[in-house]
Amino acid sequence: MQLESFSADADSALVRGDLSGPQWSQLKFSSASLLINLGSDRANRPAVESGIQCARDALLRDLYPEIREQLEYNIANGLSALHEMDLAVWRATSASQPQGLFAIRDRESLRTTRALYASVGYSGTNHDTRGRALCNLANMLDHSGRWLEAYQVFVEALEADPTNGNAAGNAAELLRTRSARGRGLGGHYAAVYDNYRLQAQRHRSRTVEVAGENVARRWDALPPSGSTGHTSHDGDPLDQYQQWIKRHRLALTMAVEGLGSDDPHWDSAMVESVTVGIGEPDPPTIFMSMNVLKAEYLVARRLAYEGERLLAESLYAQHPTDSGTYANTLDLSIYGEPSAQLILAQRATLTCSTR
Structure with missing residues (x-):
């Protein structure tokens, strides 16, 4: 393939000194982009693999750090394309096998791909690349349930x-699909869906640039829900704890925005009903278990909030109200009640999730 030859020529030019480090890096980035995009469109595995190698070569030498996040994004796109190709083969040859088995087999590659998208999306500086990386990461998460x-x-x-x-x-x-299944807060999902539908249609030209004309037409065809539901219950604007929960989406609710309800007991997610056999406990023990787990989660959540608040108050030093004396470990570690609250909150949450 001519692109692969071009990439090899760029390597030789770098060795001869005909190209500077940044010039070589940009050529490798361009080669990687073209190989991965063309290979993905044509289901050409060798082309995609060559594109990934181009990006990895440039990333390894790191002669132009300014494009590091774009190179990571290229590698993630390449790995995602290889996964889709392998999945298509799996579907064609293993129709009787659950698709989840393939995801288990490919889990290391999927984990690497998600990590690269997350790295670019959360640590990058280019807003365009960050948005694309996070959108791709979100699609991967949705496809895995x-x-x-x-x-x-x-x-x-x-x-x-x-x-x-x-x-x-x-x-x-995503919201339209969930709402159509009749679970959760249908009116709420529909109202939030309408907002995103309009945003997608308002930025149609950008969708064409990012994902192509066919995808833009797909969003054009999204129908209005006709819902009069609420988009968000925002709680008491003066209650910092409530606003912290809302901001971090830590409410136990079926809502995707806000607290889910203006009721004081807005952590309303629970097991609504179960089917039990004859002779089983009445009521089923799952209701009691859920009550205990929910209460423990709420305590862990408040611990995390208090720890974060006190650390901010003390400017990440020992809080004035902390009565402890702590040895200086000479590694800039922060000791005391606020940091311990965060650690205990994390441990409590992990304990809840493994029960």
Whole structure:
């Protein structure tokens, strides 16, 4: 392939001194982009693999740090393309096998891909690349059944780049699908869906740039829900704890925005009903278990908030109200009640999640 030959010629030119480090890096980046994009479109595995190698070569030499995040983004796109190609083969040859088995087999590659998208999306400086990376990460999460996490990442993609109509369209489609299943807060999902649908259609030209004309037409075809539901219950604006919960989406609710309710007991998510056999306990023990787990989660959440608040108050030093005396470990570590609260909150949450 001519692109592969071009990449090899660039390597030789760098050795001869005919190219500077930044010039070589940019050529490798361009080669990687073209190989991965063309290879993905044509299901050409060798081309995609060559593109990934081009990007990895440039990343390893690191002669032009300014494009490091774009190179990581290229590698993630290449790995994602290889996964889709392998998945297509799996579907064609293993139709009787659950698709989840393939995801388990490919889990290390998927984990690497998600980590690269997350690195670019959360640590990068280019708003366009960050938005694209987070949108791709969200789609991966949604495809693996982690739709709530996917929704959060779509929102973060739009925070990075509000013009990314593809992220808005994907968020709208995610909510429309969930609402159509008749579970959760249908009116709420529909109202939020309408907002994202309009945002996607308003930024149609950007969707074409990011994802192509066919995707833009898909978002054009999204119908209005006709819902009069609420988009968000925002709680008491003067209650810092409530606003912290809202900002970090830590409410135990079926809502995707806000606290889910204006009721004082807005942590309303629970097991609504179960089917039990004859002779089983009445009521089923799952209700008692959920009550205990919920209470423990709420305590862990408040511990995390208090720890974060006290650390900020003390400017990340020992809080004035902390009565402890701590040895100086000469590594700039912070000791005391606020940091211990954060650690205990994390431990409590992990304990809840493994029960």
